[in-house]
Amino acid sequence: MVEFFEPLGLLDGPVGFAAIRDGLALPLQGGPLAFTLLRDGAGQWRALEDAPEALTRAPAPFARLERHRARPLVMGIVNCTPDSFSGDGLGDLHGAAIAQGVAMLEAGADLLDIGGESTRPGAEPVSHEEEIARILPVVRELARLAPVSLDTRNARTMAAGLEAGAAIINDVSALRHDGDALRVIAQARCPVVLMHARTTDPRTMQRDVAYADAALEVARFLEGRVATIERLGIPRSRIAVDPGIGFGKRVQDNLDVVTRLPLLASIGCTILVGASRKGFVGKVTGVEEAGRRVMGSVALALEAAARGAHVVRVHDVAATVQALKMQEAVRAGLEA
DSSP states (O other), rough: OOOEEEEEEEOOHHEEEHHHHHHHHHHHHTSSEEEEEEEETOEEEEGGGGGHHHHHHHHOOOOGGOSSSOOOOOEEEEEEOSSOSSOOOOOTTHHHHHHHHHHHHTTTTEEEEEESOOOOOOOOOOOOOHHHHHHHHHHHHTTTSSSSSOOOOOOOHHHHHHHTTTTEEETTTOSSSOHHHHHHHHHHHOOOOOOOOOOOOOTTTTTTTSSSHHHHHHHHHHHHHHHHHHHHTTOOOGEEEOOOTTOOHHHHHHHHHHTTTGGGGGGEEEEEEEEETTTHHHHHTTTTTTOOOOOHHHHHHHHHHHOOEEEEEEEOOHHHHHHHHHHHHHHHHHHO
């Protein structure tokens, strides 16, 4: 079982490099961030030399995607659903979904995440046939242009999407919803994103939410799922973990998970954060309409980047890419 450590006192840019050089800090998963303090899962302060290798070693490139020097990869969201919470669902308008994906790539997205079933809190499930019909033409076309992740919790959809050209499976249930999902992943040996959610049913995920320590409980859950997948022969280099912002969490739980994101580094996997346009962004900022939560969402992407996220999953690609490039320039001490 992994012992969790929480890196604190994060530094970046030239100051971080200097602190590492002088033995005052260690790189967080290979950098560009450095940490100067270390606390264990019991809340006790530890010496930096107690840090496990997983905390300081850079994860292998996820899905063979080359990382940027000092900013996360950007995953653009293509919703082939008529009932997306974010207000941008395109249902079975395949041409519009393809055009949206192309525009995201032109705006700087590194990969695309295509989904055909809404998993927002309270959402009703759709049939496998409906989900597959929504996503298949879009996956086939966009997979020719960039790496495509398939956002699904259903094994039949996973198999169909992989055959159509998808390179990654992104499962909000962490492969718990469909009993055949583990078999599909094991046979395909494809990269997979495992997300934390309290339940596998969107209709019940927000009922009776309670955590003693949300960030640590999320981290322990994800480590358990990673260990399960690893036993099937899928190495950690092909697994990304997502703390599941907005999935079975209250506002303070979401904030706690983002603030303490470096806890996930102990798992030794790529860290993906998807907080774009989520309901808690609206609650914090006072913006009710999901499509108008751009600024709050971009701010969250920057905060995730400042805490070690390797991938951010977003609706508003152009705004996010611009903000991350600016952050990267400042970190490097360059003139904009």
